[in-house]
Amino acid sequence: MPVLHTLRRAGVLLLAAAALHGAAVVGAPPAAADEPGWTAEPVAGTGVAPKASGAANAPAARPYFYLAGASGTVLEDRLSLANTSDQEHTVTLRGADAYNTADGAFAVRPAAPAAAGDPQGPATGAGSWISFGASTTVKVPAHTRAVVPFAVTVPPGAPPGDHPAAVVATEAGHEVGVRVHLRVDGPALAALTVEDVSVRGEGAASTIAYTLVNRGNVALAPELSIEAEGTFGKVAGRSAHTLPVEVLPGQRVELSEPWPGAPVFDRVALTLTVTAPGGARATGRASAWFLPWGIAGRTGAGLLGLGGTAAAALLLVRKRRIRGADDAAAPHGSAVPDQSPAPEHELTGAPR
Structure with missing residues (x-):
């Protein structure tokens, strides 16, 4: 009541x-x-x-x-x-x-x-x-x-x-x-995994997408840090910070993280480390190429031109080899008949 x-x-x-x-x-x-x-x-x-003093x-x-x-x-x-x-x-x-x-x-x-098949009943x-x-x-x-x-x-x-x-x-x-x-009441298990790590965008507009899965039996408020290793050494990642979510037991959430320190031209190996109270800790990894479109376009055009030149050179060498083989097959001292076509007659319209 x-x-x-x-x-x-x-x-x-x-x-x-x-x-x-x-x-x-x-x-x-x-x-x-x-x-x-x-x-x-x-x-x-x-x-x-607690109230203000005297209240x-x-x-x-x-x-x-x-x-x-x-x-x-x-x-x-x-x-x-x-x-x-x-x-x-x-x-x-x-x-x-x-x-x-x-x-x-x-x-x-x-x-x-x-509705049928809808898990949110x-x-x-x-x-x-x-x-x-x-x-x-x-x-x-x-x-x-x-x-x-x-x-x-x-x-x-x-x-x-x-x-x-x-x-x-x-x-x-x-x-x-x-x-x-x-x-x-009973044993509390704090456990999670980091899955499906990928990089989207390029340069300062890059984002890192990933999935967190709560594998334990308690709700988790995780912290995330990102380390990045490029071809020539360390790349700016993200320091440890608390994520604005609470992942419930058995649930999976899809998140993304801005990455303003992403390089312009490099191959980077990423390591995402997630921790949560209770001893939960997990890592997820991914690698990504960063290549500006302008450089990629010029590089592609150059490679295409080089490939065309190489193909033409190989074709010319092949033709020369075939001609050399025909010369070697002819009788010694004999001339190879001229295969030039018969001369064309000029048409004047008068009967011959």
């Missing part, structure tokens, strides 16, 4: 409500124009956030839910729905599985059944463990905040590690997702 509280002020954080390929993307707050008149977020935690402490805000426990247990938390408008809103709540989009964004699966993982009981649909009066409890029932035998999910609130097609970071 939701608990209702009268709002004293507005301005509550609205987590991502955008839709992408039928899934609500969870992450940064949307633009003000996307404001539906209500917000959804975790109820402030029991911890305290009272307040409950710490939480950007997402974090729950942890053993398989077979029931975990509980509370969602806050705040109606900042002058009219009542009816909000529907559900749990959803979470996944990475191809570019690494955090997204949740839709509520509707998926309704919740079958941790999203299906979330229950709101009788509070699946909540009416929130104007300028009122509803506190809605929910439970996460971890099934017996659930594998250890992270199980990404989200709580999704919906009204009239508008969805707001709040991430649920759920970890089941």
Whole structure:
């Protein structure tokens, strides 16, 4: 049963409500124009956030839910729905599985059944463990905040590690997702691989494309460094930096990295090294030729001309060899008959 509280002020954080390929993307707050008149977020935690000197402490805000426990247990938390408008809103709540989009964004699966062959169907993982009981649909009066409890029932035998999910609130097609970071007790394995490394473009406009695959059972926030070795020594790469993605267990993301230090003319061997908390480390390698089109065009034309000259010379030598063989085959001291054609008669139009 939701608990209702009268709002004293507005301005509550609205987590991502955008839709992408039928899934609500969870992450940064949307633009003000996307404001539906209500917000959804975790109820402030029991911890305290430090205030300025002399000010009272307040409950710490939480950007997402974090729950942890053993398989077979029931975990509980509370969602806050705040109606900042002058009219009542009816909000529907559900749990959803979470996944990475191809570019690494955090997204949740839709509520509707998926089409045949579509892997992004309704919740079958941790999203299906979330229950709101009788509070699946909540009416929130104007300028009122509803506190809605929910439970996460971890099934017996659930594998250890992270199980990404989200709580999704919906009204009239508008969805707001709040991430649920759920970890089941047990051994944590941080492991990933770097695959499909390639170079696109040339010069300062070059980019390095690659794929990261999370082979472990915990979400990873990786760091990437790039080393480049040219024909004549080291080439400018990229120093270690944190990537703006979190790769979920079992997911693969396709990323690209700008490479302004790429050479203009060289053959380069690239080594990509990715690390993540928990001891995860992986490398990926590739090589690439950098050759300016102008030089390539002139070099190609020169090689083509040289090839033509060589072919003509070989043909001339072959003809001379054939003629020498015919001379050697004729009888000694005899003349070779003249094979010149008979002279043509001039046509004047008069009978002969």
